[in-house]
Amino acid sequence: MSATQLAATARRQAAHAPSGISVQDVSHTYGARGAGTLALDGINIDIEDGEFHCLLGPSGCGKSTLLYLIGGFIPVQSGQISTATGRVTAPGPDRSIVFQNFALFPWKTVRDNVLYGLKKAGFGPAERAERAQRYIDMVHLTGFENAYPSQLSGGMQQRAAIARTLAVDPGILLMDEPFGALDAQTRRVMQEELRAIWRNSRKTVVFVTHDVQEAVFLADRISIMSARPGRVQHVIDVNMPKDRDETILENPEFIQLSEHIWRLVREQAVAATRGAH
């Protein structure tokens, strides 16, 4: 193998390995500096490789902005974000994102939506076909390979979007309120499935939500953000069993921790409402 091929293989392996994320003193302003909106102010977060980390905070506190900065979808203006593959300056194969609104191509079938991501990520034809089926099966959409998004329920569409993202095997999975559009029951099932998928795949996950129970159910650690400008107010360890299903909702420790976090988030939500007047 040539040095170039070796380097390409090393890059590809690094992209698939779970990676830590270091966010150092990151601030972000939308619009003209000085006259614009300060969305984030001096964010510092260290996320370990393989960690499930939730960003929790009131609407408008900058959770999505921080996620897009980590993804490299918007440029870092101030401070620094790094992963195992180096400093984040643009999107890369080590980071993939799942959006709230599924973001599937409506004119492509489930299989073709998943294949599209794989082709873009540079997988060969045989591996693309094998991976597409494997991840469609993993999210329990076997039998719906040829269905179009409009023929699927919201939960099924979001499972297809998750399959598309997981199939390319990114080391870091970024999720922006992916279950926000789902009904409560489907949302609970998806949370359990995501937690199980994460346990098997050992990805690093950064998950944005404003739902306290969702954060406590899913996360190893939670960063609670302040009302705008977003700052990290508290970092909470969730010391719960790694295998979680809905029985944990009745666990007294789960209830106590959720109430504690709810009070912390409520303080920020009240501050946000006052700031808006």
Ligand SMILES: Nc1ncnc2c1ncn2[C@@H]1O[C@H](COP(=O)(O)OP(=O)(O)OP(=O)(O)O)[C@@H](O)[C@H]1O
């Ligand atoms: N493209 C943009 N141009 C100008 N301001 C923006 C832009 N995107 C976001 N903002 C502002 O930056 C702040 C943070 O927005 P962001 O979407 O990151 O917050 P969020 O915590 O994810 O909110 P939500 O929970 O409601 O989705 C908000 O006040 C928002 O109005």
